[in-house]
Amino acid sequence: MAQLICEDLSLGYEGKAILKDLNFQVEAGDYLCVVGENGSGKSTLMKTILGLRAPLGGRVLTGDGLKRTEIGYLPQQTAIQRDFPASVWEVVLSGCQGRRGLRPFYGRAEKALAAENIAKMGLTPLTKRCFRELAGGQQQRVLLARALCATGKMLLLDEPVSGLDPQVTGEMYDLIARLNGEDGITVIMISHDIDAALRYGSHILRVGGAVFFGTKEEYLTAAASGFGKGGDR
Amino acid sequence: MDALWEKLFLYFQYPFVRYALIVGVLIALCSSLLGVTLVLKRFSFIGDGLSHVAFGALAVATILDMSNEMPLVLVITVACAVLLLRTGQNAKIKGDAAIAMISVGSLAIGYLLMNLFSKSANISGDVCSTLFGSTSILTLTLPVVWLCIILSVIVVAVFILFYNKIFAVTFDEDFARAAGTKANGYNLLIAVIIAVIIVLAMNLVGSLLISALVIFPALSAMRLFKSFRSVTICSAVLSVACSLLGMVVSIVGGTPVGSTIVAVDIVVFALCYLIGMIPGGVRS
Numbered sequence: 001m002a003q004l005i006c007e008d009l010s011l012g013y014e015g016k017a018i019l020k021d022l023n024f025q026v027e028a029g030d031y032l033c034v035v036g037e038n039g040s041g042k043s044t045l046m047k048t049i050l051g052l053r054a055p056l057g058g059r060v061l062t063g064d065g066l067k068r069t070e071i072g073y074l075p076q077q078t079a080i081q082r083d084f085p086a087s088v089w090e091v092v093l094s095g096c097q098g099r100r101g102l103r104p105f106y107g108r109a110e111k112a113l114a115a116e117n118i119a120k121m122g123l124t125p126l127t128k129r130c131f132r133e134l135a136g137g138q139q140q141r142v143l144l145a146r147a148l149c150a151t152g153k154m155l156l157l158d159e160p161v162s163g164l165d166p167q168v169t170g171e172m173y174d175l176i177a178r179l180n181g182e183d184g185i186t187v188i189m190i191s192h193d194i195d196a197a198l199r200y201g202s203h204i205l206r207v208g209g210a211v212f213f214g215t216k217e218e219y220l221t222a223a224a225s226g227f228g229k230g231g232d233r
Numbered sequence: 234m235d236a237l238w239e240k241l242f243l244y245f246q247y248p249f250v251r252y253a254l255i256v257g258v259l260i261a262l263c264s265s266l267l268g269v270t271l272v273l274k275r276f277s278f279i280g281d282g283l284s285h286v287a288f289g290a291l292a293v294a295t296i297l298d299m300s301n302e303m304p305l306v307l308v309i310t311v312a313c314a315v316l317l318l319r320t321g322q323n324a325k326i327k328g329d330a331a332i333a334m335i336s337v338g339s340l341a342i343g344y345l346l347m348n349l350f351s352k353s354a355n356i357s358g359d360v361c362s363t364l365f366g367s368t369s370i371l372t373l374t375l376p377v378v379w380l381c382i383i384l385s386v387i388v389v390a391v392f393i394l395f396y397n398k399i400f401a402v403t404f405d406e407d408f409a410r411a412a413g414t415k416a417n418g419y420n421l422l423i424a425v426i427i428a429v430i431i432v433l434a435m436n437l438v439g440s441l442l443i444s445a446l447v448i449f450p451a452l453s454a455m456r457l458f459k460s461f462r463s464v465t466i467c468s469a470v471l472s473v474a475c476s477l478l479g480m481v482v483s484i485v486g487g488t489p490v491g492s493t494i495v496a497v498d499i500v501v502f503a504l505c506y507l508i509g510m511i512p513g514g515v516r517s
């Protein structure tokens with residue numbers, strides 16, 4: 001069974017649908033890139049998958065041993081409070097929140113996990129620094145470390161490279177590719193950048209206008225024929 | 234100087250002065266804990282609105298001639314906190330508008346009720362002291378002191394137990410919810426604690442000045458420290474110190490308790506602001 005299945009999913013705000021009848025599934029180890037214009041509903045799709053919004057129709061299923069709350073989420077920027085006083089350590093440790101359940105304090109296992117993910121993201125020297133004073137790329141890596149504390153299985157990344165300069169962007173993409181390739185973590189990434197999507201992704205979901213879902217190769221074939229002149233799949 | 238110490242020593246002989254100091258310290262401690270959350274979650278308006286509700290509730294309790302007003306005020310304020318949070322999430326009436334309606338409404342009704350039904354000869358004096366606190370801290374009775382102590386202990390215990398959840402929900406609500414944290418429940422918890430703190434703090438500084446007690450220590454601490462834990466601890470220490478100093482000054486100088494404490498808070502904030510501007514100042 002697939003890790004994530006979206007069945008006839010419709011989503012939007014206040015009863016008005018932005019996206020209709022989406023059907024796709026994600027298997028363990030896939031790297032799905034979600035592309036589409038600004039405002040086409042990519043972030044809304046993420047929130048619906050995470051259960052932050054109820055779908056207008058259809059349903060989201062998880063399987064293959066994945067629980068809905070075991071998805072690591074990296075929100076689109078600016079959602080995080082600009083002037084929040086928090087250290088890198090505090091932010092990453094808060095990713096262990098879900099596995100803590102109702103127990104109030106973090107234990108040794110959580111602290112070890114946070115330290116491990118900080119090291120994995122190359123942030124160890126910054127552990128005590130203030131989150132809001134870091135550079136954009138460093139902040140994104142902190143949030144990625146936090147997401148990794150919440151999951152070992154699936155990451156949802158909402159435009160993880162927006163606002164980063166080209167070099168840092170490349171590093172970020174490589175880091176994500178390693179998590180996918182070496183650690184076998186399923187990745188669903190929203191991206192503006194179709195070239196990067198084709199370079200790193202194994203599957204492509206295009207929303208807004210002609211909806212497309214398929215492997216990268218299928219996408220290239222379909223793109224060559226102009227998506228069957230706008231026809232839906 | 235000796236005369237000053239003698240005067241203080243003399244004052245401390247009186248139990249009501251000691252009560253005032255105990256209650257003042259506890260209230261200052263509680264009110265500072267949620268300051269950061271309030272400021273960052275843009276909940277400060279809820280705090281402001283609720284303090285006006287507490288004023289209205291106190292007016293009702295006064296005309297009902299209750300011996301201990303606090304329980305009734307507490308119930309009404311907590312109920313309004315829940316209500317405000319619910320309407321805040323409802324798109325029909327905008328959150329701010331709902332808060333403005335409830336807060337201005339309670340002020341008006343409270344004043345009206347006091348004028349219509351009060352048996353006191355000095356209505357404007359009564360109103361002034363509920364709004365600004367004046368000397369009411371020195372007239373605390375033993376039951377009120379105990380209620381304050383119990384509520385403070387509860388507030389501090391709940392804050393410590395839920396410290397990590399409160400951090401998560403304040404820092405990034407979406408992430409917390411995605412990880413399965415019941416963010417709405419914790420928002421409700423925060424609102425209820427705020428309501429309790431407001432009712433407590435009304436005894437110290439009066440209903441118009443409560444927000445200052447909640448917000449200034451947090452803002453001061455945020456100028457100095459950069460992690461949530463150090464900011465929280467620093468704001469608790471600053472708040473207690475400012476309140477103690479303010480109370481002593483007000484006892485010695487005969488100034489109104491509430492506004493003196495707030496004045497000390499403002500001076501400390503200005504100092505922290507300046508220290509925070511020094512590059513490479515206090516860190517961690």
Ligand SMILES: Nc1ncnc2c1ncn2[C@@H]1O[C@H](COP(=O)(O)OP(=O)(O)O)[C@@H](O)[C@H]1O
Nearest residue numbers: 013014018036037038039040041042043044045
């Ligand atoms: N909270 C909201 N209430 C109503 N409409 C919204 C809300 N958030 C986003 N929208 C609308 O939904 C559409 C899709 O938004 P979004 O999912 O953020 O797009 P994307 O991430 O693809 O840029 C946009 O037209 C936006 O205006």
Ligand SMILES: [Mg+2]
Nearest residue numbers: 042043044076
């Ligand atoms: Mg978006």
